[in-house]
Amino acid sequence: xxxxxxxxxxxxxxxxxxxxxxxxxxxxxxxxxxxxxxxxxxxxxxxxxxxxxxxxxxxxxxxxxxxxxxxxxxxxxxxxxxxxxxxxxxxxxxxxxxxxxxxxxxxxxxxxxxxxxxxxxxxxxxxxxxxxxxxxxxxxxxxxxxxxxxxxxxxxxxxxxxxxxxxxxxxxxxxxxxxxxxxxxxxxxxxxxxxxxxxxxxxxxxxxxxxxxxxxxxxxxxxxxxxxxxxxxxxxxxxxxxxxxxxxxxxxxxxxxxxxxxxxxxxxxxxxxxxxxxxxxxxxxxxxxxxxxxxxxxx
Numbered sequence: 001x002x003x004x005x006x007x008x009x010x011x012x013x014x015x016x017x018x019x020x021x022x023x024x025x026x027x028x029x030x031x032x033x034x035x036x037x038x039x040x041x042x043x044x045x046x047x048x049x050x051x052x053x054x055x056x057x058x059x060x061x062x063x064x065x066x067x068x069x070x071x072x073x074x075x076x077x078x079x080x081x082x083x084x085x086x087x088x089x090x091x092x093x094x095x096x097x098x099x100x101x102x103x104x105x106x107x108x109x110x111x112x113x114x115x116x117x118x119x120x121x122x123x124x125x126x127x128x129x130x131x132x133x134x135x136x137x138x139x140x141x142x143x144x145x146x147x148x149x150x151x152x153x154x155x156x157x158x159x160x161x162x163x164x165x166x167x168x169x170x171x172x173x174x175x176x177x178x179x180x181x182x183x184x185x186x187x188x189x190x191x192x193x194x195x196x197x198x199x200x201x202x203x204x205x206x207x208x209x210x211x212x213x214x215x216x217x218x219x220x221x222x223x224x225x226x227x228x229x230x231x232x233x234x235x236x237x238x239x240x241x242x243x244x245x246x247x248x249x250x251x252x253x254x255x256x257x258x259x260x261x262x263x264x265x266x267x268x269x270x271x272x273x274x275x276x277x278x279x280x281x282x283x284x285x286x287x288x289x290x291x292x293x294x295x296x297x298x299x
Contacts, residue, residue, distance in 0.1 A: 023156045203296075264286060
């Protein structure tokens with residue numbers, strides 16, 4: 001009898017632990033309305049909740065997908081308070097996807113990405129993330145029948161594991177970034193990126209820009225529309241339902257006089273934590289292709 005009780009306790013403990021885990025995306029609601037109708041409604045409700053829409057685009061040349069990128073005073077203040085590579089946390093993403101005759105609206109889970117990017121400092125900005133999360137939920141509730149279902153990983157990942165996340169031994173951590181370029185100053189780095197945006201870069205299109213007040217930090221998001229870009233790798237890795245549309249776009253961060261990107265083997269794994277090694281092997285060249293594409297922005 002005692003053994004049965006202990007076993008039951010262990011099962012309950014495991015289930016409770018899994019229930020506390022975080023997943024990369026949250027399904028907000030689904031509707032029969034078109035993507036164009038939904039994105040207009042969502043954008044309006046975001047702005048009414050003091051959430052800034054800083055960019056949007058159709059990823060992977062897929063008419064069944066749309067992305068809205070958002071920021072807010074909470075995100076900017078959180079990044080400003082810690083600085084450094086937390087600049088990658090200055091934006092969150094909303095995916096609108098047409099699947100099986102319905103339009104699904106999802107967004108990047110603030111707690112998941114906050115823990116992954118702020119790591120041990122997340123406790124210092126938790127209140128800001130909670131406030132933003134409430135605003136996002138209110139915007140979604142005003143846009144449709146809110147369900148708030150986390151998805152993107154079967155079991156999820158604990159907050160403590162997210163703060164030191166890497167896919168497996170030998171794979172990069174958050175701070176194992178790729179330095180795309182180094183300049184004489186922050187101003188020179190920003191000027192180079194801006195020049196590339198104005199002049200155009202093959203296979204790369206800017207979606208958004210966030211400047212962190214009072215810091216030498218600017219985050220840019222880019223759509224990867226080249227032959228080896230989104231339309232090549234998304235059909236390989238985004239094979240579950242709901243779709244992980246809010247994985248995109250990809251970012252570069254100007255930090256002081258340096259320009260960084262998150263390593264593809266970190267950023268992709270964090271966005272698709274349940275990907276098998278077999279699937280990863282099918283996109284072995286993708287991290288390098290992303291680096292080559294974004295590297296053009298600083299050359």
